[in-house]
Amino acid sequence: MSRDRDACRAWQLLVKFFFAQREHLPAGGPGDATGLSPAQCHVLHLIEPGRPLPMRTLAETLSCDASNVTGLVDRLEDRGLVERRPSPEDRRVKVLRLTPAGERLRGSLLRRMASPAHPLSRLSMRQQRELVTILESLIDERR
Amino acid sequence: MSRDRDACRAWQLLVKFFFAQREHLPAGGPGDATGLSPAQCHVLHLIEPGRPLPMRTLAETLSCDASNVTGLVDRLEDRGLVERRPSPEDRRVKVLRLTPAGERLRGSLLRRMASPAHPLSRLSMRQQRELVTILESLIDERR
DNA sequence: CCTATTACTTGACTATGTCAACTATTGACA
């Protein structure tokens, strides 16, 4: 019972925190200059340099319709941050790769998120690690 | 340094978890029937029964433009879940109240979030409490 | 081969979100 109440409250807080932090998202933050939307930033994070990502996988990670991914990637491709390539193994599949510009921008986003100005940096080291542990267990329990 | 890396990773995981869980959001979840969008659900949570909420406050909590709130509230009002009322103290202000239907729906959303099917319910009680503590400190440190 | 499934795209539609411009009210202050 108290267990359920905590789960509920945790989720409420999580959502609240997420909405409240939109101004601190990579995009839109002070000194933005990227012009990327939050969703686009997230996609950029998910494509790791040197690890081509099938669009289908991206749709699953985002829990969204495939057609949504088409649009997201269209816009990132227009900005020259990402490339679609046909997969050699399966010609239905297209894999995503960061362009050099995409890698640079991704790096700067990661750097920005680690800045001491970021709210999460105000947690104690112990709490940061605890948070990482909790989130990791939540995420890979799901696949 | 490791401190910064943890903050960065925590934020990445948080965003990733948030996107991945969209199907478990109050809206859209299995057995939905509400027809509410995620943002609308969140607004419904933020309006506590018996605690009228000025629209301006809502905009600040959501970190978004006031005109966005106008639209959100319009749609909730169309569904008969929320009421706008002029504030007696300041006639520029409009406060939001849940209608009886709004209260009922809010209750059922909260109940759904506490269900054992929710991913957060799989955390240990200790972890749930730790997560709540961390999120609380993150949130009210900001105002 | 034939058929079902899968990966992606397209088009139509709604919701979310920003910005700039507007109205009405409030508050400060000469």
Next chain:
DNA sequence: TGTCAATAGTTGACATAGTCAAGTAATAGG
């Protein structure tokens, strides 16, 4: 008091995000 700046909310124009249904191309399993 009268004026002027700031505040709360709305409106309209616009871009993005997201869903669904339908379509194309390629794969996989009989």
